[in-house]
Amino acid sequence: MIITHHGKQFFKLQTGDFVIALNPISKESKFKTNGFGANIAMITTDYVDYNGAELVDYAGKTPFVIKSPGEYEVSDIMIQGFISKGTDGKTDLINSIYYFEFDGIKILYLGAMYQSELSVEVRQSIGDVDMLFVPIGGKTVLSPEAAHKIAVSFGPKVIIPMDYGADQEKDALKSFLKESGAEKVSPLDKLTVKSKDLSGKEQEVMVIE
Numbered sequence: 118m119i120i121t122h123h124g125k126q127f128f129k130l131q132t133g134d135f136v137i138a139l140n141p142i143s144k145e146s147k148f149k150t151n152g153f154g155a156n157i158a159m160i161t162t163d164y165v166d167y168n169g170a171e172l173v174d175y176a177g178k179t180p181f182v183i184k185s186p187g188e189y190e191v192s193d194i195m196i197q198g199f200i201s202k203g204t205d206g207k208t209d210l211i212n213s214i215y216y217f218e219f220d221g222i223k224i225l226y227l228g229a230m231y232q233s234e235l236s237v238e239v240r241q242s243i244g245d246v247d248m249l250f251v252p253i254g255g256k257t258v259l260s261p262e263a264a265h266k267i268a269v270s271f272g273p274k275v276i277i278p279m280d281y282g283a284d285q286e287k288d289a290l291k292s293f294l295k296e297s298g299a300e301k302v303s304p305l306d307k308l309t310v311k312s313k314d315l316s317g318k319e320q321e322v323m324v325i326e
Contacts, residue, residue, distance in 0.1 A: 118220040120308040122325040124150045125166050126228060126252060126279045132220040135192065136173075138180065139215075139226055139250070143169035154178030157191050161228025162203040162212040186213050194219060199239045203229040206257045216243050221312035223247045225271060229280070233263040247315050249273035252280035253293045261292035274318040277308075277325060290324070297322045 121129045125148055126140035138155035142148050143165040155173035158180040162168070170182045181191045186198040196217040203212030214235075215226045225246045251268045252258030258280050259267065268276045276297070281289040294300050299322040308325050 118222060118310055120277075120310070120325060121306075122279070124148050124282075126161075126250070127167075127169075128250065128277075128279070128325075129153060129155070130219055130224075136178070137194075137219060138173040140167040140228055141169040141172045142166055144172060145169075155180040157194070157196075158182045159196070159215050159226065160184040161214065161226070161230075162210045164203070164205050164210060164229065167229055183215070184213070185211075197242065199235070199242065201227075201230045201235060201239075202232040204231045204257055214239075216246075222310070222315065224250070225273065226250045227252060227259075227267075229258055230267075231258060233259060233267055235267075243271070246271045246273040247312070248275045248277065248310075250277045250279055253278045254280040254282075254289045261289050262296055265293060265296040269320050273320060274315045275310075276320060276322050278322065294322065294324075 119131045125142055127142045128139040130137040136155045138158045142150050146165040152172035152175045154176035158170045158173050160168050173180050183189055186200045189196040198213040198215050201212045201214050203210040212229045217224055223245055249268055251264045253261045253264040278293050302322055302324055304324040304326040
């Protein structure tokens with residue numbers, strides 16, 4: 118699997134010709150990025166920074182769009198969506214977190230999650246986690262401290278922070294890495310990973326720019 122970051126919470130996961138887009142940025146957002154064709158688009162909340170399915174309807178590929186809690190099966194990929202809280206900084210929004218396996222790697226994607234706890238029912242429905250994507254920017258997502266606490270609580274092998282970089286969030290990554298004891302982590306342009314590469318890893322932070 119090849120993972121690239123396209124700004125905010127927008128990630129591209131690719132194996133062969135199959136592509137999953139996570140929280141693509143809408144064309145209406147002030148954050149601008151390039152689109153690509155995706156087979157599946159997972160959208161966690163209906164907000165312009167995260168709901169740009171149109172950006173990955175491209176190059177002859179029209180994605181199957183998932184934008185609410187529930188159970189889905191797309192091209193033999195099982196996806197579970199669970200409800201959590203999100204916010205645009207002013208009002209509460211519904212946010213979905215997604216748990217799925219892709220290329221043999223079990224992924225938990227927290228999206229625009231704002232609450233620092235999940236219900237017992239949701240926790241019990243999520244199995245082993247190999248790779249966890251967690252928002253760390255504060256204000257409209259988790260603070261770096263809260264993000265680290267909830268990330269490690271799932272016991273993932275790899276933690277990928279996201280949704281940082283704006284002026285008011287410029288110290289978020291630094292704070293998160295310090296909280297994680299990973300100040301010396303070097304950012305990657307992309308992450309190429311196989312399930313066997315994760316053997317022996319324990320809560321290792323990887324930054325993809």
